[in-house]
Amino acid sequence: MQNDPAQSTAAQIDAERAARQDLAAAYRMIDRFFPTTDGIYNHLSLRVPGEPRQFLIKRHALLYREVTASNLVRVDMDADLDESSGVNRPGFVLHSGVLRARPDVACVFHMHGATGIAMSAHGGGLRMISQAAIRFYKRIGYHPFEGVTDNPDERERLAAALGDNHALFLRNHGIVVVGSSVRETFERTRDLMTACESQLMLEAATDNIVEVPDAICESTVRQLELHDRGRGKADWPAWRRLMDEVAPGYAE
Secondary structure (H helix, E strand, C coil): CCCCHHHHHHHHHHHHHHHHHHHHHHHHHHHHHCCCCCCCCCEEEEEECCEEEEEEECCCCCCHHHCCCCCCEEEECCCCCCHHHCCCHHHHHHHHHHHHHCCCCCEEEEECCHHHHHHHCCCCCCCCCCHHHHCCCCCEEEECCCCCCCCCCHHHHHHHHHCCCCEEEECCCEEEEEECCHHHHHHHHHHHHHHHHHHHHHHHHCCCCCCCCHHHHHHHHHHHHHHHHCHHHHHHHHHHHHHHHHCHHHHC
């Protein structure tokens, strides 16, 4: 029996609508919980379901709190885009570079929050001194600062620095977090921000810091990944319910 093209098209439309709503919700959540994002700059992106070379990203001129499911821009990651297309060029370069290099990644968050910038310039890197940090045990990369990310040639170096990791510190710049879904990327971002803030607070307060041994980090990171595949999935509908209450326009 052949597939009905009309049914396939309807399913694709529904899948993209759901994806747009998830991504728009994430923009609103980042605006609510991490309001130090850089005005209209910084971006969250999401691969279009069924269209692996296309992704969704916010319009250049919009604040995070103005993003809705319908005003997200759908772009071709193999194009060479700038603000004339409605999207920020550095944002396009960074997100297209990550998504092109990592077919396992559906979603990318990039942020310039003060905590992330501070840790990106930390010569010692992220230390295993909190449960939140352990989520990134042997799963975080570092990329040297090259200036504003608007040169397509930098995409390969960004991708190499990220490797198979969950997150990337852009030295002196900010953070990049990736995941297989909006939910996974959001939770990793929350944990990374908690880990960075905890480390900076502790190091400012004392030199007597307890680090988690490697063996415990190894077992704990596996526990966290099992959690994400199981009971952790219940948190995304809860976050969506919160956005339905405090920012209902995001889903339009």
